[in-house]
Amino acid sequence: MTSTTALFISREDLIHLLEELSGTLEVVAPVLVGDEAAFATWRGEALALDDKNPLASPVEFFLPKKEVLFRYVQYSGRYTFSEDPPKARLIFGMRPCDLLALKVIDGIFGADLSDLPYAGRRRSTIIVALNCTSPGEGCFCRSMGSGPVAEGGYDLLLTDLGRGYLVEAGSPAGVYILRAHHRHFEEADIEDIKEKERLLALAGEKMIKRGPFPNPEKIREAIDGADWEEAGRRCLACGGCSFVCPVCHCFSVLDQGVPDGERLRCRDSCILSGFSRMTSGANPRPDPGERLRHWYLDKFVYIPEKTGLFGCVGCGRCSRVCLGEADRWSFFREATE
């Protein structure tokens, strides 16, 4: 058995495998919460893999919405500090778009001076990805080059063939799992591999009408030419587009508690006016439209300059949550037509 060989696992064996893995790791998988799939610690319940990609991206397991950077305790005028080690985790069922989002964030939090809490979680997490055979209505991963087929960035990769999953390893950790738990796997035959190719081609075709890969120059032009005032008039300032985005990563840091307490890092959002307002009260981006323009510029100009990748992976979540009913994809479509 080598890492390039594809294996096959039945649905029942997959559950057995996860049960075994959850003996040593926290297994996170999509399960039903309030009738819809969400990533949470798996405790043997039914997996919710047929549903849309969960609204809350598993990127939150690497960049939590709120984390304690450290605790401080004052004793006789002296401070002592403590922090928690990262958890050993396995994330099961991460989709290609979220995988690419992680790669973009690697380019930001992993570059130059690497961010220690992020790097720690990155190192201690195993990723079992799932190719997208049934993309959601609002997804445009193909246009952004992230899906529906995962390309790297995983330890194991699964493709749903109906009667079970085709499994491929993408890292030494993946190979190790395949070997250590070999009795749950069987060799895939050539038909299985053909079936995978067929299903993924089909998924790709479904997305073709969602437009070609955007041309950066055209996007820049579209951003410059868009009516941001009108966009801002319709924005209800929910911040959802940035809170839900797997690539958005802005945070603020605050200390809570005197004299003992915690230093917290919390998700922040450039859509909120307080994000850019300065202590003097002056705000370089005073209007919602200007803030939205910045949001697009960051994703399509600034992040690519820094990482070589777009700051958008086409997961479609920002359109799903928008209270002002802004359909981002129509913007891109216009930009690329």
Add this chain to the structure above:
Amino acid sequence: MEKIATICVYCGCGCGLVLHVEDGRVVGASPSPAHPVSRGRLCVKGWLAADFVHHPDRLKTPLVRRGERMARVSWDEALSLSARRLREIREESGPDSLAILTSAKGTNEENYLLAKLARAALGTNNVDHVARLCHAPSVAGLGIALGSGAMTNPIRSLLSSDAILVTGSNTTEQHPLVAATILEAQARGATLIVADPRRTQMAELADIHLAPRLGTDVAWTNGMLNLIIGRGLIDEDFINERTEGFSALKELALRYTPAAVERITGIPPGDLEKAAAAFGEAPRAGVVYAMGTTQHSSGTDNVLALANLVLATGNVGRDGTGIYPLRGHQNVQGACDMGALPIFYSGYQKVEDPAARRKMEAAWGTDLPATPGLTAVEMMEAAEEGRIRGMIISGENPMISYPDRGQVIRALRSLDFLAVADIFPTETTALADVVLPVASFAEKDGTFTSTERRIQRVRRAVTPPGEARPEVEVAAELLRRFSVTADYASPEEVMGEISSVTPSYGGVSSRRLGISGLSWPCPSPDHPGTEILHQGSFPIGRARFYVVEQQHLPEDLDYPLFLTTGRSLFHFHTGTMTRRTHLLDRERPKATVDINPADAAALGVRSGTMVVVESATGSLEIEARLTAEVPMGTVYIPFHFAEAPANQLTTRTLDPTSKIPGLKRTPVRIRRADG
């Protein structure tokens, strides 16, 4: 990481959200995609709903006043002391010297038990809550006109409307998910009419914006009716078959000609005509309103005028039609349903009705008082006069949210005993003799009932901090100390009791409540709930038109401006939770008074100038903000801020029917602080 589906704690939209819990702490929230209202979306408060839960300021132990200090005590001591003091006061001055204010932030189960505590244990109907300050006029007005004070249709119904009239509602900031639904309807072709003196975002996005002078709502509503009748756009079949009293209304409407309406309201006749035509011609039209309609000394009249409008055009009982009083708190509907009102048991059964009383006496195993109790604002007056001597306040902060703050301070200071239950220290807990630390929405099980009558499950995601407890347990403990049986193993058992005594909740049980909850009336276990009210008939048989006249508005030359108050998108009420949510407080860190640039120029005021706002009841120093969002002659202050409490200025002029104070129109004057 665990994920728990529950309901947002802030506004009446009642959005479904998922709490993200890591190692026993709530670390985030995200929208529930399958929920019928949120459909995968939330407003900014919802996205950040989890942020205050573990704030270090949380109350963690019961406290008892010892002179100027508050001492930590055990629950047993705090509760026994409370029970003893309340009993002593009752013996000296009778049961009506006691009162309870419950909380629209509490669950149905909590409100039910606190109302039971007032009636069955203390022996008084003096129980009320913040609904007095928001939708008492809806309960009173829609109650007599349609037979039910609640929203007639679910929020989603607006998607099928052809015209939507929004009045007295800053919807994008106060009920963002309703606003999103309305804007979705507009995008599908509905005409959006917004009546608001302020140029809110909603007004900005409207197809037709009417900007009436403050307090002239009856006039323009009657004026629309005048035009609708004149153009033959009334629904005669509906009027004949399902209503009574139309002829008197017709006569009244005749007098509200566009010219007369313009004199009173300042609305140009052309605008009024456009609005009347759009509303009258629409096959399906709905009216959405909120505090801008009710918080007036003519609040009930305002509501009745709107009811006339929907009845005359036959816009009741069908999808896409209806009247939508938007409830402020996530459970203010439920608190009313549960009988946290001085004249009603749960399900709006009157305390004066001997049959209802006998039923409740049998259920609770004790005698119950027959006379209606005092309303919230009346309680404060009675407290100042010494007629009320002991009070329990659960989760309310009247020091900031009630009108005429100076009077509230005097009232609460006059009490011989005050117990306050809350999650954070507030301006009100500061005056308490006993402070009881209770669980937040993320720490308890139960149900909330949203503005659309949707009864939904709230789930415990984490344990309360320190010794804090869910209020169901606190209320049950107190009931037992008054020898009333209260052996509830869980909030579900309380719901069992609620459904056994409340016909409209008769079929509700926690087990039945899935992601979509159930809308009342739901009389039996196999009943699917009722999303649209009044489909075949009204609870009162025929709906009634009421003749309502525009009140004369006296001018006061000493106070030439009018102050109106409201809330910001980023804060909720007295800010107990939102001001402890870092990103929300950063959005709106301080209070300002909004002044029209023309008024400001006359006063010599610029943005950032400190000004003094004075009314007959008090004065306030506050920073000015210049904006054309407010028309000339009107100024606006959000009431969240303890540093500049807007209610220092407001008065207690009450609406005669519903006893709501006229918070939305206080005569004031303004001068520069340094001048």
